[in-house]
Amino acid sequence: MSEKPDYFIGVDVSKLTLSICVLHKNTINHFEISNNKSDIIAFFAMYANMRSYATFENTNTYNYDLMRAFDELGLSYSRLDAFKFSHFLKHNSKNKTDKSDAYAIALYGSKFYDELGKxxxxxxFALIKSYQSGLTxxxxxxxxxxxxxxxxxxxDNQTLKEAxxxxxxxxxxxxxKVEDEVFELxxxxVPQTGQIIKENKGFGKSFAVYVLPLIYLNKARSSNELASYIGLAPMSYESGTSVKRGMHISGGAKLARNCLFMCSLTASKYNEHFSAIYKRLIKNGKGKKVALCAVARKMLVFVKNFYFKDDR
Structure with a gap:
């Protein structure tokens, strides 16, 4: 991003209210407003005309009016990665309130501004996400x-069985019906959808529904960044007894990650390219689950690099 803003705004989002913290130089100001678009626009209108930057956690659909208002006002913002921010939050304060969370969100935005994307x-994609949740x-x-x-x-309860x-x-x-509608959407x-499914065994409708929207939405990211975002980048924690756990996968976009893992089961058997990768890993002593996770990541990277390489 460019030169740092003068105002860093942290918003703790709940269903009915927004707890807001505004950091400006050495001052800290707290506010609370209703979580509806008209109130949001009225409050943030003045900040849109100043050098301001807002951050908030991704809270299902409760942040949609906030994002709509920010886009309408032209106020720059970022949704925080909940997994990364949770670790920052643990070490920021022992007390957990809406007010302290809003401050931590604003502080996180000011410290990591250069690393956060607008x-x-x-x-x-909000509509697609609602379809995904409905299918789940x-x-x-x-x-x-x-x-x-x-x-x-x-x-022997035939009535209940029939019901x-x-x-x-x-x-x-x-x-x-829902699958057909969201697939058509x-x-x-994503114009590449039909081609991807037709040309690759193991890539079915579920891949299109849960994975392709994330790839398309994050096509500007590198393959490694996308894998990390979805949660297919193994991590290790070397602190105390947890060092024994070794590398493991956690966080990320759970629905997309689970879908990729299920797709890897089919691809490792019937897709010649990914089957070879799976067999090689098993031959080298990797466990079946580890090999399948590796295949899932390879599938993600393959689609990102082959079908979206010129679409950035």
Whole structure:
């Protein structure tokens, strides 16, 4: 980024309110406003005309009005990586309140300003995220009903069995409908979608739904940055007894990471390129899960570098 702003704004977002901390030189000011677009625009209008920069955590849909307002005002902002910020927050203060969190967010923005990238709100990707969350809920419902049906196997209750069967069938129909709609939306946003699925075994609709939007949205990042963002960059913690844990994967975009891992199961068997990688890792003594995680990362990097290399 360019020259540092004069005002660093930290916003702790909740469903109904925004706790705000403004750092300016040696002054610290705290405010609280309602979490609705009109109040947000009214409060931040003056900061949009000054050299200001805002940061806040990614809190599901509760920060959407904040982002919409910032875009409308032209106020620069960044959503913080929750995993990285959580470690900063642990060492900043022993007390955890909305006010202290807002201060920590503002402080984090001022200290790491040069490393944070400017964000913009996308209505299309917000819609895709809602589809993803909806599909996750439908999957959970299907699993719960299937487990319940297994428990009913030795019970003579035909009425309940028929009711559960109908609910399960309806859930499957709705899931397919949602999958088809979001897939069509993604194809319209990411033109490479059809080509990627057609040319690569193991890359199905789930890959398109959960992974491709993140690749497209972060196409300006390097492959390593993208892998780290999704949570496929192994990390080690060497402190006390935790050194025994070795390298492990955590944080990141859970839905995309889980989808990539499931896709790697298919690709390691039926995709000639990734099957060779998997077999080589196993031959070199790697565990099956470690090899699959490596294949998942290779799949991500392959798509990013091959299909989005000129789209930056």
């Amino acid at each position: 964000n913009e709100f996308s209505e299309e 809920q439908l999957n959970k419902i299907s699993t719960q009903i299937q487990n319940f049906n297994e428990a009913l196997a030795n019970i 559960m069967f109908e609910v399960l069938e309806t859930t499957k129909e709705q899931k397919k 993604i194809c319209s946003i």
